[in-house]
Amino acid sequence: MERGSHIHTLEMELDPDQLRKLVLVSDSKFFSEGNVRKAHLYQLLYISLVSEQHNLREAAIELL
Numbered sequence: 001m002e003r004g005s006h007i008h009t010l011e012m013e014l015d016p017d018q019l020r021k022l023v024l025v026s027d028s029k030f031f032s033e034g035n036v037r038k039a040h041l042y043q044l045l046y047i048s049l050v051s052e053q054h055n056l057r058e059a060a061i062e063l064l
Contacts, residue, residue, distance in 0.1 A: 007038045
């Protein structure tokens with residue numbers, strides 16, 4: 001399964017207003033550059049675990 005395909009499925013099933021009201025909760029597999037870009041493109045809010053080894057983990061924490 002292609003990474004980010006769940007976002008594409010949501011986009012196909014929901015209208016833009018419904019999509020913007022969603023909050024996606026996911027494990028650390030979601031947290032990739034492609035998925036974050038897609039979430040931003042669709043204005044999708046998300047909560048994701050981020051692996052301690054991920055190079056963007058500290059930067060993401062500091063943004064909060």
